[in-house]
Amino acid sequence: MEYKKITETPSNHEHLEQMDTQTILTKMNEEDKTVAEAVEKTIPQITKLVDALAERFQKGGRLFYIGAGTSGRLGVLDASEIPPTFGIPHERVIGLIAGGDTAIRKAVENAEDDKVQAWLDLKAHDINENDVVVGIAASGSTPYVIGGLNDAKRNGILTAAITNNPGAPIAQIADIPIEINVGPEFLTGSTRMKSGTSQKLALNMISTALMIKIGRVKGNKMVNMQLSNDKLVDRGTRYIVEGLGIDYSEAEKLLKKHGSVKLALEAGRE
Incomplete structure:
Protein backbone atom coordinates (compact mmCIF):
# COMPACT_ATOMS: atom_id res chain seq x y z
CA MET A 1 0.00 0.00 0.00
CA ILE A 214 -4.02 0.82 37.68
CA GLY A 215 -4.52 2.82 40.88
CA ARG A 216 -1.31 4.87 41.14
CA VAL A 217 -3.26 8.17 41.50
CA LYS A 218 -5.71 9.23 44.21
CA GLY A 219 -8.13 12.05 43.35
CA ASN A 220 -5.83 14.16 41.21
CA LYS A 221 -2.67 13.60 43.27
CA MET A 222 0.57 11.66 42.66
CA VAL A 223 0.25 9.73 45.92
CA ASN A 224 2.88 7.15 44.94
CA MET A 225 5.65 9.50 43.82
CA GLN A 226 9.18 8.84 45.02
CA LEU A 227 10.27 11.32 47.70
CA SER A 228 13.66 11.89 46.12
CA ASN A 229 14.18 15.59 46.90
CA ASP A 230 12.98 18.39 49.17
CA LYS A 231 10.50 19.72 46.60
CA LEU A 232 8.74 16.36 46.39
CA VAL A 233 8.71 15.91 50.18
CA ASP A 234 7.10 19.35 50.46
CA ARG A 235 4.55 18.49 47.76
CA GLY A 236 3.72 15.20 49.46
CA THR A 237 3.36 16.90 52.82
CA ARG A 238 0.92 19.42 51.38
CA TYR A 239 -1.12 16.59 49.86
CA ILE A 240 -1.41 15.05 53.33
CA VAL A 241 -2.33 18.40 54.93
CA GLU A 242 -5.13 18.73 52.38
CA GLY A 243 -6.22 15.10 52.64
CA LEU A 244 -6.30 14.82 56.44
CA GLY A 245 -6.86 18.40 57.56
CA ILE A 246 -3.81 18.35 59.86
CA ASP A 247 -0.99 20.84 60.26
CA TYR A 248 2.16 20.79 58.12
CA SER A 249 4.59 19.47 60.74
CA GLU A 250 2.33 16.57 61.67
CA ALA A 251 1.81 15.75 58.00
CA GLU A 252 5.55 15.81 57.37
CA LYS A 253 6.16 13.38 60.25
CA LEU A 254 3.52 11.02 58.87
CA LEU A 255 5.06 11.16 55.42
CA LYS A 256 8.59 10.46 56.63
CA LYS A 257 7.37 7.63 58.84
CA HIS A 258 5.40 5.82 56.12
CA GLY A 259 7.48 6.74 53.06
CA SER A 260 4.66 7.58 50.67
CA VAL A 261 1.68 9.90 50.50
CA LYS A 262 -0.67 6.96 49.94
CA LEU A 263 0.51 5.04 53.02
CA ALA A 264 0.55 8.20 55.14
CA LEU A 265 -3.03 9.02 54.15
CA GLU A 266 -4.15 5.48 54.91
CA ALA A 267 -2.44 5.54 58.31
CA GLY A 268 -3.87 8.97 59.14
CA ARG A 269 -7.41 7.78 58.46
CA GLU A 270 -7.20 4.71 60.68
Whole structure:
Protein backbone atom coordinates (compact mmCIF):
# COMPACT_ATOMS: atom_id res chain seq x y z
CA MET A 1 0.00 0.00 0.00
CA GLU A 2 1.36 3.39 -1.01
CA TYR A 3 1.34 6.12 1.59
CA LYS A 4 2.17 9.78 1.43
CA LYS A 5 5.28 10.73 3.41
CA ILE A 6 3.78 13.84 4.95
CA THR A 7 6.79 14.24 7.25
CA GLU A 8 8.98 14.79 4.18
CA THR A 9 6.73 17.25 2.34
CA PRO A 10 7.98 20.83 1.91
CA SER A 11 7.31 23.38 4.63
CA ASN A 12 4.45 25.81 4.19
CA HIS A 13 6.97 28.59 4.85
CA GLU A 14 9.59 29.84 2.38
CA HIS A 15 12.90 31.68 2.80
CA LEU A 16 13.26 31.04 6.54
CA GLU A 17 16.73 32.59 6.54
CA GLN A 18 15.23 35.90 5.42
CA MET A 19 12.79 36.14 8.33
CA ASP A 20 13.53 38.22 11.42
CA THR A 21 13.65 36.40 14.75
CA GLN A 22 10.14 37.29 15.89
CA THR A 23 8.65 36.14 12.58
CA ILE A 24 10.49 32.81 12.79
CA LEU A 25 9.19 32.22 16.31
CA THR A 26 5.66 33.39 15.51
CA LYS A 27 5.40 31.08 12.49
CA MET A 28 6.77 28.14 14.49
CA ASN A 29 4.24 28.83 17.23
CA GLU A 30 1.40 28.99 14.70
CA GLU A 31 2.39 25.53 13.46
CA ASP A 32 2.67 24.18 17.01
CA LYS A 33 -0.90 25.29 17.78
CA THR A 34 -2.19 22.67 15.36
CA VAL A 35 -0.52 19.73 17.10
CA ALA A 36 -2.97 19.16 19.96
CA GLU A 37 -5.87 19.05 17.50
CA ALA A 38 -4.07 16.39 15.47
CA VAL A 39 -3.52 14.33 18.63
CA GLU A 40 -7.18 14.75 19.61
CA LYS A 41 -8.24 12.85 16.49
CA THR A 42 -6.34 9.78 17.71
CA ILE A 43 -7.97 9.56 21.16
CA PRO A 44 -10.12 6.53 20.18
CA GLN A 45 -6.98 4.57 19.30
CA ILE A 46 -5.10 5.77 22.39
CA THR A 47 -8.12 4.66 24.45
CA LYS A 48 -7.85 1.13 23.01
CA LEU A 49 -4.16 1.02 23.86
CA VAL A 50 -4.58 2.26 27.44
CA ASP A 51 -7.39 -0.20 28.17
CA ALA A 52 -5.37 -3.08 26.72
CA LEU A 53 -2.33 -2.02 28.73
CA ALA A 54 -4.30 -1.76 31.98
CA GLU A 55 -5.66 -5.26 31.49
CA ARG A 56 -2.18 -6.67 30.90
CA PHE A 57 -0.56 -4.67 33.72
CA GLN A 58 -2.95 -6.31 36.19
CA LYS A 59 -1.41 -9.63 35.10
CA GLY A 60 2.13 -8.37 35.63
CA GLY A 61 2.62 -7.18 32.06
CA ARG A 62 4.93 -4.39 30.98
CA LEU A 63 5.03 -1.55 28.46
CA PHE A 64 7.93 -1.38 26.02
CA TYR A 65 8.66 1.59 23.76
CA ILE A 66 10.95 1.06 20.77
CA GLY A 67 12.22 3.81 18.51
CA ALA A 68 15.21 5.50 16.91
CA GLY A 69 16.51 9.06 17.05
CA THR A 70 14.08 11.63 18.43
CA SER A 71 11.27 9.06 18.64
CA GLY A 72 13.46 6.65 20.59
CA ARG A 73 14.61 9.38 22.96
CA LEU A 74 11.02 10.41 23.67
CA GLY A 75 10.16 6.80 24.54
CA VAL A 76 13.14 6.55 26.87
CA LEU A 77 12.17 9.89 28.45
CA ASP A 78 8.60 8.81 29.12
CA ALA A 79 9.70 5.46 30.57
CA SER A 80 12.30 7.10 32.81
CA GLU A 81 9.74 9.47 34.35
CA ILE A 82 7.26 6.77 35.42
CA PRO A 83 9.08 5.36 38.50
CA PRO A 84 9.66 8.73 40.23
CA THR A 85 6.20 10.03 39.35
CA PHE A 86 4.15 6.93 40.14
CA GLY A 87 6.42 4.78 42.32
CA ILE A 88 6.46 1.68 40.16
CA PRO A 89 9.64 -0.32 39.39
CA HIS A 90 11.81 0.72 36.44
CA GLU A 91 11.25 -2.64 34.77
CA ARG A 92 7.50 -2.09 34.25
CA VAL A 93 7.84 0.64 31.59
CA ILE A 94 10.97 0.30 29.45
CA GLY A 95 12.24 2.54 26.66
CA LEU A 96 14.53 0.98 24.05
CA ILE A 97 16.38 3.07 21.48
CA ALA A 98 18.24 1.94 18.37
CA GLY A 99 21.94 2.06 19.19
CA GLY A 100 21.41 1.56 22.91
CA ASP A 101 21.85 4.10 25.69
CA THR A 102 24.72 5.81 23.83
CA ALA A 103 22.16 6.96 21.25
CA ILE A 104 20.26 8.94 23.88
CA ARG A 105 22.96 11.62 23.76
CA LYS A 106 24.71 10.99 20.45
CA ALA A 107 23.44 9.55 17.17
CA VAL A 108 24.70 6.04 16.46
CA GLU A 109 25.37 5.60 12.74
CA ASN A 110 23.07 3.14 10.92
CA ALA A 111 21.57 1.81 14.18
CA GLU A 112 18.02 2.50 13.01
CA ASP A 113 18.55 0.42 9.85
CA ASP A 114 18.95 -2.87 11.75
CA LYS A 115 15.72 -4.92 11.45
CA VAL A 116 16.91 -7.60 13.89
CA GLN A 117 18.23 -5.63 16.85
CA ALA A 118 14.92 -4.47 18.35
CA TRP A 119 13.78 -8.03 18.97
CA LEU A 120 17.16 -8.88 20.49
CA ASP A 121 16.77 -5.85 22.77
CA LEU A 122 13.26 -6.97 23.75
CA LYS A 123 14.32 -10.57 24.35
CA ALA A 124 17.04 -9.35 26.71
CA HIS A 125 14.13 -8.30 28.99
CA ASP A 126 12.40 -11.70 28.68
CA ILE A 127 9.43 -10.18 26.87
CA ASN A 128 6.26 -12.29 26.99
CA GLU A 129 2.58 -12.32 25.97
CA ASN A 130 1.50 -10.17 28.93
CA ASP A 131 3.63 -7.30 27.62
CA VAL A 132 2.84 -4.60 25.03
CA VAL A 133 5.26 -3.12 22.48
CA VAL A 134 4.71 0.42 21.20
CA GLY A 135 6.80 1.35 18.17
CA ILE A 136 7.44 5.08 17.73
CA ALA A 137 8.58 6.50 14.37
CA ALA A 138 7.57 9.79 12.79
CA SER A 139 8.27 8.39 9.32
CA GLY A 140 6.64 5.08 10.17
CA SER A 141 9.28 3.27 8.13
CA THR A 142 12.22 2.90 10.53
CA PRO A 143 13.62 -0.64 10.04
CA TYR A 144 14.51 -1.04 13.74
CA VAL A 145 10.88 -0.39 14.68
CA ILE A 146 9.38 -2.39 11.80
CA GLY A 147 11.49 -5.41 12.71
CA GLY A 148 10.64 -5.17 16.40
CA LEU A 149 6.90 -4.92 15.78
CA ASN A 150 6.90 -7.79 13.28
CA ASP A 151 8.81 -10.06 15.66
CA ALA A 152 6.61 -9.09 18.60
CA LYS A 153 3.46 -9.92 16.61
CA ARG A 154 4.91 -13.27 15.52
CA ASN A 155 5.39 -14.09 19.18
CA GLY A 156 1.81 -13.26 20.19
CA ILE A 157 2.56 -9.89 21.80
CA LEU A 158 0.16 -6.95 21.43
CA THR A 159 1.65 -4.13 19.37
CA ALA A 160 0.88 -0.45 18.87
CA ALA A 161 2.50 2.22 16.75
CA ILE A 162 2.80 6.00 16.93
CA THR A 163 3.57 7.60 13.56
CA ASN A 164 3.06 10.91 11.79
CA ASN A 165 2.48 9.35 8.37
CA PRO A 166 -0.98 7.73 8.16
CA GLY A 167 -0.81 4.38 6.38
CA ALA A 168 2.92 4.02 7.05
CA PRO A 169 4.41 0.51 7.41
CA ILE A 170 4.38 0.47 11.22
CA ALA A 171 0.73 1.56 11.23
CA GLN A 172 -0.09 -1.37 8.94
CA ILE A 173 1.79 -3.83 11.15
CA ALA A 174 0.54 -2.71 14.57
CA ASP A 175 -2.60 -4.03 16.24
CA ILE A 176 -3.35 -0.50 17.45
CA PRO A 177 -2.05 2.20 15.07
CA ILE A 178 -1.94 5.79 16.35
CA GLU A 179 -1.52 7.97 13.26
CA ILE A 180 -1.00 11.65 14.07
CA ASN A 181 -1.06 13.83 10.97
CA VAL A 182 0.56 17.12 11.95
CA GLY A 183 1.28 18.15 8.36
CA PRO A 184 4.60 19.43 7.01
CA GLU A 185 7.22 20.62 9.48
CA PHE A 186 8.14 24.32 9.73
CA LEU A 187 11.67 23.26 8.81
CA THR A 188 11.15 20.68 6.05
CA GLY A 189 11.65 17.12 7.30
CA SER A 190 12.68 18.14 10.84
CA THR A 191 10.49 15.68 12.74
CA ARG A 192 11.97 16.73 16.09
CA MET A 193 9.51 19.64 15.81
CA LYS A 194 5.72 19.10 15.39
CA SER A 195 6.01 15.34 14.97
CA GLY A 196 8.11 15.03 18.13
CA THR A 197 5.76 17.31 20.04
CA SER A 198 2.77 15.19 19.01
CA GLN A 199 4.55 12.02 20.10
CA LYS A 200 5.35 13.55 23.50
CA LEU A 201 1.69 14.50 23.97
CA ALA A 202 0.55 10.99 23.04
CA LEU A 203 3.10 9.35 25.35
CA ASN A 204 2.03 11.61 28.23
CA MET A 205 -1.56 10.51 27.63
CA ILE A 206 -0.75 6.80 27.37
CA SER A 207 1.43 6.46 30.46
CA THR A 208 -0.50 8.87 32.71
CA ALA A 209 -3.89 7.35 31.85
CA LEU A 210 -2.43 3.87 32.41
CA MET A 211 -1.11 4.82 35.84
CA ILE A 212 -4.51 6.28 36.79
CA LYS A 213 -6.26 3.11 35.59
CA ILE A 214 -4.02 0.82 37.68
CA GLY A 215 -4.52 2.82 40.88
CA ARG A 216 -1.31 4.87 41.14
CA VAL A 217 -3.26 8.17 41.50
CA LYS A 218 -5.71 9.23 44.21
CA GLY A 219 -8.13 12.05 43.35
CA ASN A 220 -5.83 14.16 41.21
CA LYS A 221 -2.67 13.60 43.27
CA MET A 222 0.57 11.66 42.66
CA VAL A 223 0.25 9.73 45.92
CA ASN A 224 2.88 7.15 44.94
CA MET A 225 5.65 9.50 43.82
CA GLN A 226 9.18 8.84 45.02
CA LEU A 227 10.27 11.32 47.70
CA SER A 228 13.66 11.89 46.12
CA ASN A 229 14.18 15.59 46.90
CA ASP A 230 12.98 18.39 49.17
CA LYS A 231 10.50 19.72 46.60
CA LEU A 232 8.74 16.36 46.39
CA VAL A 233 8.71 15.91 50.18
CA ASP A 234 7.10 19.35 50.46
CA ARG A 235 4.55 18.49 47.76
CA GLY A 236 3.72 15.20 49.46
CA THR A 237 3.36 16.90 52.82
CA ARG A 238 0.92 19.42 51.38
CA TYR A 239 -1.12 16.59 49.86
CA ILE A 240 -1.41 15.05 53.33
CA VAL A 241 -2.33 18.40 54.93
CA GLU A 242 -5.13 18.73 52.38
CA GLY A 243 -6.22 15.10 52.64
CA LEU A 244 -6.30 14.82 56.44
CA GLY A 245 -6.86 18.40 57.56
CA ILE A 246 -3.81 18.35 59.86
CA ASP A 247 -0.99 20.84 60.26
CA TYR A 248 2.16 20.79 58.12
CA SER A 249 4.59 19.47 60.74
CA GLU A 250 2.33 16.57 61.67
CA ALA A 251 1.81 15.75 58.00
CA GLU A 252 5.55 15.81 57.37
CA LYS A 253 6.16 13.38 60.25
CA LEU A 254 3.52 11.02 58.87
CA LEU A 255 5.06 11.16 55.42
CA LYS A 256 8.59 10.46 56.63
CA LYS A 257 7.37 7.63 58.84
CA HIS A 258 5.40 5.82 56.12
CA GLY A 259 7.48 6.74 53.06
CA SER A 260 4.66 7.58 50.67
CA VAL A 261 1.68 9.90 50.50
CA LYS A 262 -0.67 6.96 49.94
CA LEU A 263 0.51 5.04 53.02
CA ALA A 264 0.55 8.20 55.14
CA LEU A 265 -3.03 9.02 54.15
CA GLU A 266 -4.15 5.48 54.91
CA ALA A 267 -2.44 5.54 58.31
CA GLY A 268 -3.87 8.97 59.14
CA ARG A 269 -7.41 7.78 58.46
CA GLU A 270 -7.20 4.71 60.68
